[in-house]
Amino acid sequence: MPLHNHKTTIDDLFTVEAMTKPLNVHRISRKERNPEAVYQMIHDELLLDGNSRQNMATFCSTWLEREVHELMHECIDKNMIDKDEYPQTANIESRCVSMLSNLWNAKEVTDPAAKDHSPAIGCSTTGSSEAAMLGGMALKWNWKARQKAAGKPYDKPNLVCGPVQVCWHKFARYWEIELRELPMHKGSYMSSPEDVLAHCDENTIGVVQTLGTTFTGHYEPIEEVHAALDKLQQDTGLDIPMHIDAASGGFVAPFMHPEIKWDFRLSRVKSINSSGHKFGLSPLGCGWVIWASEKDLPEDLIFRVNYLGGQMPTFALNFSRPGGEVIAQYYNLLRLGFEGYMKVQGASYDAARFFTEGLKKFGLFEFINDSSKGLPLVCWKFKDNAKAPFSLYQLSDELRQRGWLIPTYTLPPDCEDIVVQRIVVRHGTTVDMLHLLLKDFKEVIDELMESPPCGPDKERKSFNHS
Template sequence: MGLHRVRGKIDPLDDVFSMPLSERVLPKRRVPDGESDPRSAFEAVRAELRLDGESAQNLATFCTTYSSAEVRELMALCLDKNMIDKDEYPQTAEIEARCVRMLADLWNCAADDTVGCSTTGSSEAAMLGGLALKWRWRKARRAAGRPADRPNLVCGPVQVCWEKFCRYFDVEMRQIPLEKGATGLRPHQLADHVDENTIGVVAILGVTYTCDYEPVAEIAAELDRLQARTGLDVPIHVDAASGGFVAPFLQPNLVWDFRVNRVASINASGHKYGMAPLGVGWAVWASAEMLPEELVFDVSYLGGDMPTFALNFSRPGGEIIAQYYTLLRLGREGYRKIAQANADTARYLAERIKAMGPFELLYDGQGALPAVSYKLREGARFSLYDLSEQLRTRGWQVPSYPLPPDRDDTTIQRVLVRHGVGKDEISLLADDMERALRRIPDGGTGAPRRPGFHH
């Protein structure tokens, strides 16, 4: 039967899949000339979204994949709020400031004049931390009458945002090779890479590749010894993208934050283990003097003079509100309980993987992030890429990727345990891994379907 028309319009009683939009291939290169029924357009787009993977089965991502109904409702209430416009939305601005103060306190900042801001994620926050390091170094060099045209940043196996920072802002990246058997930067490696042009050292609390923590306090102690020998006073920026919302609750006695005098700034992702929805990160400085005033802009065209320090400008305020709600809702005890449950689940998975036979654990989920990383034992007749392909047939996204340079002949896999990923789900993953091992023929392809790894 044809469509029912009421004075030339589509009958609202028509089924959405019998409307004109559902009877043709959706446009991909040109905006259509006419309008479509909203129900039909919604169903057409939703149908395409079903082709995406199930986010809860994406064990490659650090990011939040579970949000409560209350979080979703608060996000909806803030769809029209531009958080940069602090004069128009003063309460959103106040809530952002509360989050900064809460995080500074969580990370043991003793200064009364600590400063910070929200960002779109920890990548932007890391770049802001790097910019502050560069500007302070350059100012000190010029004040001493020394050249300031060859800044470098020293780090270990960092996330790609630091490579972007160095390339975008003209800083030499001195990435220290990963030693055999190590899961991150080791303090004794610093002396051969730090010099008078070093703007800072990046220490990672939750290495992207292996999920382990780099020893921030020991790195600072090595820089103290280096200063005693050379006079070089090199600050630390802690990239706590993941660990910033884990260590305070799982490892409260671990000294990595502003208790370390050499730590100038910290970044973290609210949308990772901070359990906020995608789109929020945080940058916090130990004190106001650590953030050069030249980097802060006063904007007068939003209804008042507003200081701003960010790479982005307009963005929604919902993620900030959701972060505050989550801090308020869970409190320290709630975060601790969830982090501990995740760690227990990671330990369970590590035990299952170890018992399977062909794997060697690199990180067993204890002492750092709730995650597991592992490689194949010598002599295996298949590759981890083969295993990734098998697991994908069951919907699991488990990344296989090489370690950083000097260890890039070693391929590993990583499984992250997040809020919303329970022990039952992980037990199903382990069952599927065991079945996959039985299905993979001896002498698998050994070739990656897609080079690199997901973050």
């Protein structure tokens, strides 16, 4: 007599009915399914994605401490916008705004009766792109108010910026603003104060400078541009504010380059955006925008709702969103402190320098940025006399076969003839990992030298930096 009959036998997961045929993934099924089977199928599909730790293109966090995972799980059901139901989560968001305002040198109000300035104000967002758009909207609204007060037209606003991430192109298109994106200069690869002044006029809502460009990792000359705008006001009366896109550099420069003035120490800097989920070390979906004072955030951009249980202001673009990312940011700020962030970012710079020295040994590459001119990012191109029988695109393709995503792309105008590669060295990118990457570089380059690709390289599109 068998030990088990059919009714008591537990089927192997991969033999249950749900696993025996392909899923119809374009229509909701009529019947419910085994949860373990559905989980396993989705889990297996995700194996086809690349390994995020080998994605050397992204600026975003790909390694998180166990405690962050646990806090995210505990907050999975908390809605960030519902401040009446989750007052402690709302309080923690306010604490983060206060910490970042202090980190970026916003003025503190020591006398509540003081009338010369108000405390900094800000909020969390789903990422730096949303934060950037909020900063841009405030610039436009304030400019419009100034124009109306002066009896001048306000139908042709423009925004002056250096080479920027795509979110600023979206902002300009969505809010009908002329984007005056300045050309990139060979050798400096960013905007100059002279370029900025040449494109400013009374319809300029503001100047955007980037603390760590996505293309090359350079810090733009923010203090120099600020001084040039001061001179412009002296000469013409034009008082043009600045917004700093510190998506990456906002969590790097304060710890590694405190001598650089880029933040609220400069009086024209009215707002700053940054990504908590980049060098802020938080999970994906965390951004921040801070204004120098309450008067820099127009009242018209603040909405007050009471249908969640209490009267609360909101000025983010999104409404309902998870609270876990903000809690994780708070954890990192408390857990690491100034000392910890210095150690983490310092380790990234050390690893970037290790990779740079290894790449130099091939004798093929010229460095656009060897991590000494901004972020812990290494960007390079072929030397003019390299005469390699393969392209950087083909080198990327071969490395991708080994799991590495190394972006290859052309630079913006007026450097669009320059093809570059780069890696972003983030928290969790170890020297040992980069040692293995250099080993694969050597093997792939040797193979391409010995057996050059046949025919011309296929046409490529620019790399998506978002």
